[in-house]
Amino acid sequence: MKQFDYVRPGTIAEAVAAAARPGAVYLAAGTNLLDLMKGGVSRPDRLVDVTHLDGLDGIETLADGSLRIGALVGNADLAHDAEFARSYPAVTEALLSGASAQLRNAATVGGNLLQRTRCAYFYDTASRCNKREAGSGCDARDGENRSHAVLGWSESCIATHPSDFCVPLVALDAVVEIEGRSGRREIALDELHRLPGDAPERESALEPGDLIVAVRLPPAARGFAAHARYLKVRERTSYAFAVVSAAAALRIENGRIAEARLALGGVAAKPWRARAAEDVLRNVVPTADAFQEAAWRALEGAKPSGDNAFKIELARRIVVRALLLAAAGTPARMPALPASPFASTSGAIHA
């Protein structure tokens, strides 16, 4: 690991000033960053440790019914918050399907949003990677790429964003609060991650020094609690990143879908909100046929970036299954294998 300076700021303003300098990065739990530093993939000159800052680890309901989650709230603490699980069950299911219990205990909400891709060529410093080293090329394009993107990719980069947590969050219109050099601002989570285009090294809308301080779920996000699921296909049952995942949330009134939310994971460089699919589900009866139509809409424009055409059909089926599970109702208790299509208590309905 390259040598670095360690800074522990006392305030958010000090943190922003320290992290705005070239070569500086924020350190939260470090579960992703330290791994990347050990491999020489990330080589920061300075770590700005935000874990001792006050006021970033609370979960609070705001006057308008929004929920504000501090950036330093632990993934496990959020997932094990009973009130949170009742109100946003698909988010809890996504959290519990990610990583291992040890990593969830350490990892933070803010850090999860900014975790880096798991593309093997990004991790392997002997390979060319436009994301790691701008302009060097992409060895994934003609390499082992069955897990890579099928939506929103470019010739420069076919990596995917690995977060589970972000998938239901983006479906529920989460907002990210950011403290930067020119003060506080907020953006939709959907705008946080960038598609690669010809600059895959720029992964987010954040500027130097920008610190995510909170994630907010708007009041409407609670309206889906009765019909919300996260479904994730992995290469093994637990402790693996998504090959494809989907968050589906429905608001059902008088037997019809008043509003649908749908997002996919593992398919693009960002959590992929499928608005065209949501549109066709408005005011229809929740049936397998309607969900098939939504699935086709969700994957419109998808194309293989390598040996991964299977992911397009897999994603369609996962979308249909997630919507059917959501329509059947949020289970009273979290399944033993959260988000798993093989969960014995998932009430799986075959599409």
Place this chain on the structure above:
Amino acid sequence: MNHSISLTVNGARRDFVLDDPRVTLLDLLRERLHLTGTKKGCDRGQCGACTILVDGKRINSCLALAISHDGADILTIEGVARGDQLHPVQAAFIAHDGFQCGFCTPGQIMSAIGMMREGQAGNDPERVRECMSGNLCRCGAYAGIVDAVLEAQAGMDETNQRRSA
């Protein structure tokens, strides 16, 4: 630049001067305190052999910078027994052959203790397997590990019932 930190390790306060901020909790425990029960397996957060409890929660000590954990309360495998009296999870691992080579065992035991404190798995074998998925065992002693954890959990439930009775 030197950095001073203090930790509570297995109940005792320890002060350290770090001349390098790159030291992980794992390396600090092993190299500075010679608490070598905590194992370095993959050193990348994938195998769980380095699992310890920090402020009561199980984490991978290989992915935690010591300098960032100034003030933390740490429990390692060396701190779980009371003298010669094994922790119930340790005893259950022996009773159920929850290991073969033993390298992953301290991490498995610390993870199981952390899991029981989290209270999410209960006596459901499927939930235990899911909640222990962050600990790999290359000998494949998983069946014994799950049995051991279930027995320890049942013992804890019994103790709690006796206390509340």
